[in-house]
Amino acid sequence: MLFKDTRDYQILFLSLFLILGIGTRDWTLRPELICVAIITCLFGQWIMGIGQWAWNQQLFIQNQELLTKPQFSTSVRSALITSLGLSLLLRADHWTTMMLAAICAIASKFIFKIGDKHFFNPANFGIICVLVITPDAWVSPGQWGEDWWYCMIFAGCGGMVLKRVGRWDTTATFLAAYALLEALRNLWLGWTWDVYYHRLMSGSLLLFALFMVTDPRSIPNARIGRIMWALFIAIFTFVLRNYFYLSTAVFWSLFALAPMTVLIDKLLPAARFEWEKGEILLSPTPEITN
Numbered sequence: 001m002l003f004k005d006t007r008d009y010q011i012l013f014l015s016l017f018l019i020l021g022i023g024t025r026d027w028t029l030r031p032e033l034i035c036v037a038i039i040t041c042l043f044g045q046w047i048m049g050i051g052q053w054a055w056n057q058q059l060f061i062q063n064q065e066l067l068t069k070p071q072f073s074t075s076v077r078s079a080l081i082t083s084l085g086l087s088l089l090l091r092a093d094h095w096t097t098m099m100l101a102a103i104c105a106i107a108s109k110f111i112f113k114i115g116d117k118h119f120f121n122p123a124n125f126g127i128i129c130v131l132v133i134t135p136d137a138w139v140s141p142g143q144w145g146e147d148w149w150y151c152m153i154f155a156g157c158g159g160m161v162l163k164r165v166g167r168w169d170t171t172a173t174f175l176a177a178y179a180l181l182e183a184l185r186n187l188w189l190g191w192t193w194d195v196y197y198h199r200l201m202s203g204s205l206l207l208f209a210l211f212m213v214t215d216p217r218s219i220p221n222a223r224i225g226r227i228m229w230a231l232f233i234a235i236f237t238f239v240l241r242n243y244f245y246l247s248t249a250v251f252w253s254l255f256a257l258a259p260m261t262v263l264i265d266k267l268l269p270a271a272r273f274e275w276e277k278g279e280i281l282l283s284p285t286p287e288i289t290n
Contacts, residue, residue: 006164007077013157014084040102041083085123093136101126119261144203158210177234222270
Protein backbone atom coordinates (compact mmCIF):
# COMPACT_ATOMS: atom_id res chain seq x y z
CA MET A 1 0.00 0.00 0.00
CA LEU A 2 1.30 3.44 -0.93
CA PHE A 3 2.55 5.67 1.90
CA LYS A 4 2.71 2.90 4.48
CA ASP A 5 6.42 3.61 4.67
CA THR A 6 8.12 6.95 5.43
CA ARG A 7 10.28 6.46 2.36
CA ASP A 8 7.15 6.85 0.22
CA TYR A 9 6.88 10.44 1.49
CA GLN A 10 10.57 11.02 0.80
CA ILE A 11 10.18 9.80 -2.78
CA LEU A 12 7.12 11.98 -3.29
CA PHE A 13 8.72 15.12 -1.86
CA LEU A 14 12.05 14.67 -3.67
CA SER A 15 10.18 14.11 -6.94
CA LEU A 16 8.17 17.27 -6.36
CA PHE A 17 11.35 19.22 -5.58
CA LEU A 18 12.88 18.00 -8.83
CA ILE A 19 9.82 19.07 -10.83
CA LEU A 20 9.71 22.38 -8.96
CA GLY A 21 13.37 23.09 -9.65
CA ILE A 22 13.11 22.28 -13.35
CA GLY A 23 9.90 24.25 -13.73
CA THR A 24 10.74 27.39 -11.75
CA ARG A 25 14.52 27.70 -11.63
CA ASP A 26 15.38 27.13 -15.30
CA TRP A 27 17.77 24.31 -14.50
CA THR A 28 19.77 23.01 -17.45
CA LEU A 29 19.07 19.46 -16.34
CA ARG A 30 18.93 16.86 -19.09
CA PRO A 31 16.08 14.33 -18.70
CA GLU A 32 18.26 11.47 -19.93
CA LEU A 33 20.62 11.97 -16.98
CA ILE A 34 17.71 11.55 -14.57
CA CYS A 35 16.74 8.33 -16.34
CA VAL A 36 20.33 7.08 -16.17
CA ALA A 37 20.47 7.77 -12.43
CA ILE A 38 17.19 5.99 -11.72
CA ILE A 39 17.86 2.95 -13.92
CA THR A 40 21.43 2.52 -12.68
CA CYS A 41 20.43 2.78 -9.02
CA LEU A 42 17.58 0.27 -9.40
CA PHE A 43 19.65 -2.20 -11.40
CA GLY A 44 22.66 -1.77 -9.14
CA GLN A 45 20.56 -2.37 -6.01
CA TRP A 46 19.16 -5.55 -7.50
CA ILE A 47 22.50 -6.93 -8.72
CA MET A 48 24.37 -6.15 -5.50
CA GLY A 49 21.51 -7.45 -3.39
CA ILE A 50 21.58 -10.77 -5.26
CA GLY A 51 25.37 -10.91 -4.91
CA GLN A 52 25.24 -10.26 -1.17
CA TRP A 53 22.55 -12.88 -0.71
CA ALA A 54 24.61 -15.48 -2.60
CA TRP A 55 27.71 -14.65 -0.54
CA ASN A 56 25.84 -14.92 2.77
CA GLN A 57 24.22 -18.12 1.60
CA GLN A 58 27.68 -19.68 1.36
CA LEU A 59 28.66 -18.33 4.78
CA PHE A 60 25.64 -19.81 6.55
CA ILE A 61 25.36 -23.07 4.59
CA GLN A 62 27.52 -24.79 7.21
CA ASN A 63 24.78 -24.15 9.78
CA GLN A 64 22.27 -25.72 7.41
CA GLU A 65 20.31 -22.49 7.42
CA LEU A 66 18.89 -20.97 4.26
CA LEU A 67 18.45 -17.25 3.83
CA THR A 68 15.26 -15.84 2.44
CA LYS A 69 15.80 -14.80 -1.15
CA PRO A 70 16.05 -11.03 -1.52
CA GLN A 71 12.95 -9.31 -2.81
CA PHE A 72 13.65 -6.53 -5.28
CA SER A 73 10.47 -4.69 -4.33
CA THR A 74 11.76 -4.07 -0.81
CA SER A 75 14.83 -2.17 -2.05
CA VAL A 76 13.13 -0.04 -4.73
CA ARG A 77 12.43 2.76 -2.26
CA SER A 78 16.05 3.04 -1.19
CA ALA A 79 17.35 3.07 -4.76
CA LEU A 80 14.78 5.66 -5.87
CA ILE A 81 15.65 8.00 -2.99
CA THR A 82 19.33 7.76 -3.90
CA SER A 83 18.69 8.41 -7.59
CA LEU A 84 16.45 11.41 -6.85
CA GLY A 85 19.09 12.83 -4.52
CA LEU A 86 21.69 12.55 -7.26
CA SER A 87 19.35 14.16 -9.80
CA LEU A 88 18.61 17.08 -7.48
CA LEU A 89 22.18 17.87 -6.52
CA LEU A 90 24.63 16.55 -9.11
CA ARG A 91 25.29 18.07 -12.52
CA ALA A 92 27.38 16.42 -15.24
CA ASP A 93 28.24 16.82 -18.90
CA HIS A 94 28.14 13.12 -19.77
CA TRP A 95 25.75 10.30 -18.91
CA THR A 96 28.69 8.08 -17.94
CA THR A 97 29.46 10.45 -15.06
CA MET A 98 25.94 10.13 -13.69
CA MET A 99 26.10 6.36 -14.10
CA LEU A 100 29.39 6.24 -12.20
CA ALA A 101 27.90 8.34 -9.39
CA ALA A 102 24.91 5.99 -9.14
CA ILE A 103 27.11 2.88 -9.11
CA CYS A 104 29.36 4.32 -6.38
CA ALA A 105 26.33 5.41 -4.36
CA ILE A 106 24.67 1.99 -4.35
CA ALA A 107 27.96 0.12 -3.89
CA SER A 108 28.77 2.17 -0.78
CA LYS A 109 25.79 0.62 1.02
CA PHE A 110 27.15 -2.88 0.52
CA ILE A 111 30.87 -2.18 0.93
CA PHE A 112 31.19 0.42 3.67
CA LYS A 113 29.19 -1.16 6.44
CA ILE A 114 29.67 -2.51 9.91
CA GLY A 115 27.39 -5.44 10.60
CA ASP A 116 24.26 -4.63 8.65
CA LYS A 117 24.52 -0.83 8.86
CA HIS A 118 26.18 1.34 6.21
CA PHE A 119 27.74 4.59 7.40
CA PHE A 120 28.02 6.69 4.21
CA ASN A 121 25.00 8.51 2.86
CA PRO A 122 24.74 6.86 -0.61
CA ALA A 123 23.93 9.97 -2.66
CA ASN A 124 26.59 12.01 -0.88
CA PHE A 125 29.18 9.27 -1.45
CA GLY A 126 28.35 9.09 -5.16
CA ILE A 127 28.62 12.86 -5.53
CA ILE A 128 32.00 13.07 -3.83
CA CYS A 129 33.35 10.15 -5.89
CA VAL A 130 32.61 11.76 -9.25
CA LEU A 131 33.80 15.17 -8.05
CA VAL A 132 37.16 13.57 -7.29
CA ILE A 133 37.40 11.11 -10.19
CA THR A 134 35.92 12.97 -13.15
CA PRO A 135 36.50 16.47 -14.59
CA ASP A 136 32.90 17.11 -15.68
CA ALA A 137 30.90 16.80 -12.45
CA TRP A 138 29.86 19.68 -10.22
CA VAL A 139 27.37 20.69 -7.56
CA SER A 140 25.57 24.02 -7.57
CA PRO A 141 24.69 24.90 -3.94
CA GLY A 142 23.01 28.15 -5.01
CA GLN A 143 20.72 26.57 -7.59
CA TRP A 144 17.60 27.33 -5.51
CA GLY A 145 18.41 31.01 -5.08
CA GLU A 146 17.28 32.76 -1.91
CA ASP A 147 13.50 32.90 -2.31
CA TRP A 148 11.90 32.38 1.09
CA TRP A 149 8.99 30.30 -0.24
CA TYR A 150 11.33 27.50 -1.32
CA CYS A 151 12.56 27.28 2.25
CA MET A 152 8.99 27.14 3.53
CA ILE A 153 8.15 24.24 1.19
CA PHE A 154 11.32 22.34 2.13
CA ALA A 155 10.77 22.92 5.85
CA GLY A 156 7.16 21.77 5.67
CA CYS A 157 7.87 18.60 3.70
CA GLY A 158 11.05 17.82 5.60
CA GLY A 159 9.28 18.34 8.91
CA MET A 160 6.70 15.70 7.99
CA VAL A 161 9.42 13.16 7.26
CA LEU A 162 11.46 14.00 10.36
CA LYS A 163 8.40 13.68 12.58
CA ARG A 164 7.84 10.15 11.31
CA VAL A 165 11.47 9.00 11.62
CA GLY A 166 12.20 10.93 14.83
CA ARG A 167 15.44 12.52 13.67
CA TRP A 168 14.55 16.20 14.11
CA ASP A 169 17.34 16.55 16.69
CA THR A 170 20.00 16.12 13.99
CA THR A 171 18.58 18.84 11.76
CA ALA A 172 17.97 21.23 14.66
CA THR A 173 21.52 20.81 16.00
CA PHE A 174 23.17 21.24 12.62
CA LEU A 175 21.18 24.34 11.63
CA ALA A 176 21.41 25.97 15.07
CA ALA A 177 25.16 25.40 15.40
CA TYR A 178 25.93 26.55 11.88
CA ALA A 179 23.70 29.63 12.18
CA LEU A 180 25.35 30.57 15.48
CA LEU A 181 28.86 30.26 14.04
CA GLU A 182 27.93 32.39 11.05
CA ALA A 183 26.35 34.99 13.35
CA LEU A 184 29.48 35.21 15.50
CA ARG A 185 31.65 35.59 12.41
CA ASN A 186 29.33 38.27 11.07
CA LEU A 187 29.61 40.22 14.34
CA TRP A 188 33.39 39.79 14.47
CA LEU A 189 33.80 41.18 10.95
CA GLY A 190 31.29 43.98 11.51
CA TRP A 191 29.18 43.06 8.52
CA THR A 192 25.55 44.03 8.12
CA TRP A 193 22.94 41.38 8.85
CA ASP A 194 21.83 41.13 5.25
CA VAL A 195 25.14 39.34 4.60
CA TYR A 196 24.26 36.86 7.34
CA TYR A 197 20.81 36.20 5.92
CA HIS A 198 22.31 35.79 2.46
CA ARG A 199 24.58 33.01 3.72
CA LEU A 200 21.78 31.15 5.45
CA MET A 201 18.89 31.60 3.01
CA SER A 202 19.88 28.70 0.79
CA GLY A 203 17.47 26.06 -0.41
CA SER A 204 20.32 23.60 -0.90
CA LEU A 205 21.48 24.05 2.70
CA LEU A 206 17.99 23.33 3.97
CA LEU A 207 17.58 20.31 1.70
CA PHE A 208 20.87 18.96 3.03
CA ALA A 209 19.82 19.52 6.65
CA LEU A 210 16.38 17.97 6.20
CA PHE A 211 16.95 15.06 3.84
CA MET A 212 20.65 14.13 3.72
CA VAL A 213 22.25 14.65 7.12
CA THR A 214 19.21 12.97 8.73
CA ASP A 215 19.38 9.65 6.86
CA PRO A 216 18.33 7.32 9.72
CA ARG A 217 20.18 4.34 8.27
CA SER A 218 23.63 5.94 8.23
CA ILE A 219 23.71 8.32 11.21
CA PRO A 220 24.39 7.48 14.89
CA ASN A 221 21.69 5.51 16.66
CA ALA A 222 21.75 7.29 20.04
CA ARG A 223 20.22 10.76 20.29
CA ILE A 224 23.20 12.26 22.14
CA GLY A 225 25.43 10.69 19.49
CA ARG A 226 23.43 12.30 16.69
CA ILE A 227 23.60 15.68 18.40
CA MET A 228 27.38 15.44 18.80
CA TRP A 229 27.78 14.25 15.20
CA ALA A 230 25.61 17.05 13.77
CA LEU A 231 27.58 19.58 15.82
CA PHE A 232 30.87 18.34 14.37
CA ILE A 233 29.47 18.53 10.84
CA ALA A 234 28.29 22.11 11.41
CA ILE A 235 31.72 23.17 12.72
CA PHE A 236 33.58 21.44 9.90
CA THR A 237 31.21 22.94 7.32
CA PHE A 238 31.81 26.41 8.76
CA VAL A 239 35.59 25.96 8.60
CA LEU A 240 35.63 24.59 5.06
CA ARG A 241 33.32 27.29 3.76
CA ASN A 242 34.91 30.31 5.41
CA TYR A 243 38.58 29.39 5.55
CA PHE A 244 38.99 27.04 2.58
CA TYR A 245 36.27 28.74 0.47
CA LEU A 246 34.50 25.54 -0.52
CA SER A 247 30.99 26.28 -1.73
CA THR A 248 30.20 22.56 -1.40
CA ALA A 249 31.44 22.41 2.19
CA VAL A 250 28.36 20.61 3.57
CA PHE A 251 28.85 17.63 1.26
CA TRP A 252 32.56 17.31 2.01
CA SER A 253 31.88 17.59 5.74
CA LEU A 254 29.31 14.80 5.70
CA PHE A 255 31.61 12.60 3.64
CA ALA A 256 34.65 13.20 5.89
CA LEU A 257 32.81 12.67 9.16
CA ALA A 258 30.56 9.78 8.12
CA PRO A 259 32.95 7.12 9.54
CA MET A 260 32.54 8.74 12.96
CA THR A 261 29.15 7.03 13.08
CA VAL A 262 30.87 3.71 13.69
CA LEU A 263 32.84 5.06 16.67
CA ILE A 264 29.86 6.88 18.15
CA ASP A 265 27.70 3.75 17.92
CA LYS A 266 30.41 1.82 19.76
CA LEU A 267 30.73 4.41 22.53
CA LEU A 268 27.00 5.17 22.78
CA PRO A 269 25.11 1.98 21.93
CA ALA A 270 21.41 2.31 21.17
CA ALA A 271 18.70 0.54 19.22
CA ARG A 272 19.27 0.63 15.50
CA PHE A 273 16.70 2.39 13.35
CA GLU A 274 14.30 0.20 11.37
CA TRP A 275 11.56 1.19 9.00
CA GLU A 276 7.93 0.49 9.81
CA LYS A 277 7.08 -2.91 11.17
CA GLY A 278 6.59 -5.39 8.38
CA GLU A 279 9.14 -3.71 6.11
CA ILE A 280 12.25 -5.68 5.23
CA LEU A 281 15.46 -3.77 5.94
CA LEU A 282 17.31 -2.12 3.07
CA SER A 283 19.90 -4.86 3.19
CA PRO A 284 18.22 -7.81 1.47
CA THR A 285 19.80 -10.36 3.84
CA PRO A 286 18.13 -10.48 7.24
CA GLU A 287 20.17 -11.20 10.34
CA ILE A 288 20.62 -14.83 11.36
CA THR A 289 20.12 -15.46 15.05
CA ASN A 290 21.23 -18.53 16.87
